[in-house]
Amino acid sequence: MPSYTAPTKDMQFILHEMLKVSQSDVPGYDELEPEFTSAVLEEAGKISSEVLHPLNVVGDTQGCTLENGVVRTPEGFKAAFDQMRDGGWPGLDMPEEFGGQNMPYVLNTAVGEMFSSSNQAFTMYQGLTHGAASAILAHGSDQQKATYLPKMVSCEWTGTMNLTESHCGTDLGLMRTKADPQDDGSYKITGQKIFISSGEHDMADNIIHLVLAKIAGGPEGIKGVSLFIVPKFLVNEDGSLGARNGVACGNIEEKMGIHGNSTCVMNYDGATGYLLGEEHKGMRAMFTMMNEARLGVGMQGLAQAEIAYQNALFYAKDRLQGRDVTGAKNPDGPADPLIVHPDIRRSLMDQKSFAEGARAFILWGASMIDSAHRKGDKDADGLVSLLTPVIKGFLTDQGYDMTVQAQQVYGGHGYIEEWGMSQFTRDARIAMIYEGANGVQALDLVGRKLAQDGGKHVMAFFEMVKSFAKENAGKDEAFDRDFLEPLKSASKDLQAAGMYFMQQGVKNPNNALAGSYDFMHMFGHVCLGLVWAQMALAARAALDAGTQDPTFYETKLATGRYYMARRLPATKMHLARIESGADPVMTLDAANF
């Protein structure tokens, strides 16, 4: 049975020593004093370890069941959901006027990592609700907000997002679900949606579905798609629940993982729906939440890597097998613990340096979203928009790989379900797919984001790395050698790739697109290199100031050095691949594969 310990100390380090949130001028950040964030994080960590995590294996084993249209969630989920609701966790970063606590997104993200680590399938019920509520908040009428938000912010009602149909996932222009306008201003929604997470369940009185559909007579393709609110139970004017709406769960999918979350086929049979935002502007309404949603999925990659690492580490210290080649470390025992073996350490350091770097990257990203939303900072908005596909694609790919590495530490015990390591990989796998498959993230990055606003944001990124290096060079030889030099070299590789795309992409866009996946990974490594250098500076500062806890900061430095020395050189490989251009990729006729 695996265990989970919330990494609150590391989060505090990132928030206060690297990002220095409480010194920021972003409105609301002044509340984020170390004592306050510590109290919130500890409390969230407690509920994660004690309430959510014990249900993780239960959810995987029992899954959800559908009988006569009713979906039952695994044993204990409902009681835990009540507890989350009672604790006010779902509304942590939601506006006070709808019952939320108006905390910055950066804090919500740190809390979300713990919930996700301890039980991803469970946390998705409130995660989807958060997404749907955010859409109503951004695009709803006052009446819609008043009707739905208070109940959704508290998670008395939950929410869903209905995009995919069986024949269209990424290419939503092919959508067939129809919306027929009614005389009273509402619409009748008819069609079938698939892969609807939390689509139907027994943990809330009502479920508010946000559904993409085409209004009859509207433009063809993606430009004719609108967004609708379709409640499971219609809501009376006094806020009480009315008749059951014409929407039902037709099936729940058998999946590789996240068994505790009900992934539903949803059938809309003339269901009453209400337009959310403008006609034919459904995609735009979805896109306003995209940065947050994708950052949230990137966070899931980290979250599963973190818990998998914690349990791999436990096993590596506990399991006795073989001897240290440089001399026994446990001479009185029958063998040394696994952790003495260099290749086990290599794997653990891969995992540790990824998890800590990814956490810093995500919290930095979340702080930019705060800056954009709370301060109207357009540069932050542009930069986080550029980095969003990197956060989503790179962190979920790497996060998955780390769960596989963690599973590997267990040998055969990692393959059987008993130890729980298999679940981490099976759950982590979905994050590479949903909210835009990672190939689509790479396309978004290279095909859209690089050139956005005349390439301003990517240039700003390189400028930021450059000035960071300049400002901090020459003060500490070890820092220059171990952090700045590798960062500069990796950043140079990334720039060379960008230059290749500019020069060769003009001749043939496939010269850029064929390298998009490598570019996304390269970019991710450079970002992790940057945040590691920033964390190293913060750690140095603490050591120089005579910290009471030198081991923590020295460990931080050593972990960072590992990332720079052992992970960052991946940029060399990616650059070589990119510079081979489109020809090797595109040359075969489809028929000759």
Added chain:
Amino acid sequence: MPSYTAPTKDMQFILHEMLKVSQSDVPGYDELEPEFTSAVLEEAGKISSEVLHPLNVVGDTQGCTLENGVVRTPEGFKAAFDQMRDGGWPGLDMPEEFGGQNMPYVLNTAVGEMFSSSNQAFTMYQGLTHGAASAILAHGSDQQKATYLPKMVSCEWTGTMNLTESHCGTDLGLMRTKADPQDDGSYKITGQKIFISSGEHDMADNIIHLVLAKIAGGPEGIKGVSLFIVPKFLVNEDGSLGARNGVACGNIEEKMGIHGNSTCVMNYDGATGYLLGEEHKGMRAMFTMMNEARLGVGMQGLAQAEIAYQNALFYAKDRLQGRDVTGAKNPDGPADPLIVHPDIRRSLMDQKSFAEGARAFILWGASMIDSAHRKGDKDADGLVSLLTPVIKGFLTDQGYDMTVQAQQVYGGHGYIEEWGMSQFTRDARIAMIYEGANGVQALDLVGRKLAQDGGKHVMAFFEMVKSFAKENAGKDEAFDRDFLEPLKSASKDLQAAGMYFMQQGVKNPNNALAGSYDFMHMFGHVCLGLVWAQMALAARAALDAGTQDPTFYETKLATGRYYMARRLPATKMHLARIESGADPVMTLDAANF
């Protein structure tokens, strides 16, 4: 529902145009004329597609069940096993005197790939039998051979290998299972073994367990381990089955994949066992089969990558989603097929170039095993022994990654079980673990094999690459540029890594061991680069000779160019990691992770 088409054409190309088997002087290879191997491969392909593959999903869904000590295999497994037996497939490469057909191992390996692709869990029942029979063949007395081999070669009886105990996997010296000598020369075996593939089932009249155990009073640790034959039913002198032996399945494991194979906890309770080979030489007896067994597992990595690729390709051609950025390819349809998108092609080319390269690498390895066994070729034996951990570790890691990539092509449809893509990744995952986890392979490669016989075999490998490049340079500019130059560059990286190990490993062995995993992958890439260059030469030769099928050979060349341009540059990354040495890996105290 996925499908499987046996890649017999590609196998024929490798056997006859790259390896030129029927021109070899290895005894028995003269029988391997193209018409003959084609007939065997086609027949094996047929049974794979038509009999084994339809049971793959059945096995995954139903799994095995244990009731009152009886293990039931999934529906249809028994009938299919009968069919395999009737076709004589289990004994294809076994000696004629025991009912086999004495075919070379290289042919058996090609056939095994198809069986494994179409149903890995099922094929393991005969795979384990083959391993156990090989051990008896190599170490058994005449009486033991006569008693067990005819039935095992035909698979009337199946076999198992019992190594692991709950507290020891890799470190078998910690073993607790005891063997008490009896007056009649037999032993009483007592202990518990875990993770015993095919340990108990309903498809054979008897199961012959090979069990590692310690004879009371023998040396401590690994030097006191002996190997025993422990039949489920004792065998009377006339060959008929006698009393049930004191061995029983205590439990079957819930696993991530290969559900169709029963992974058993086996309890030995004073079971009658017969010493196989010499007292206290159990490990040596196991090791004689190691090269074959590990090559067989490496082949499983290829096998799952192959079938996953086939189904990803089908979907990429079939699924309409989005448009080619350079202009619609299916203008009359609602969208273009996925395969028009550069990143989908990148993924497909990764998979295709891996599968074809891995197949060539494995068949080359199998031909060296034939050369060693049939011709007593010591150089071949040394080389294949060096390459065995590479075949096992590299091909199963990469094979797994390819199944993940194939699954990704399906988007959300890859995550649900309905399409079968999840099973390929879940089944492929075990190959990275069993038969020595891949970290142990890396340790074997760097800690043992590199220095074996004074480093003779690794030097022979580099010499081989060098003379290959020399012999074939300067004849064809495109071949030099696209194949030889990348091969030479990657081989140089590998040599630099080997040199680093030699120089720095003397100071501290961890400088070598901390880079062992990267070295294993680097070596794998160089081997695939080498076989791709060899295949390219063969393809060029066919084109020059005016082949009737130029498309096949041009596709082969294009696929090889992809591997050289896009996959081989990984050696640069691995070298940089290796040259960072042990310090980043080893610096943290275990307590500070």
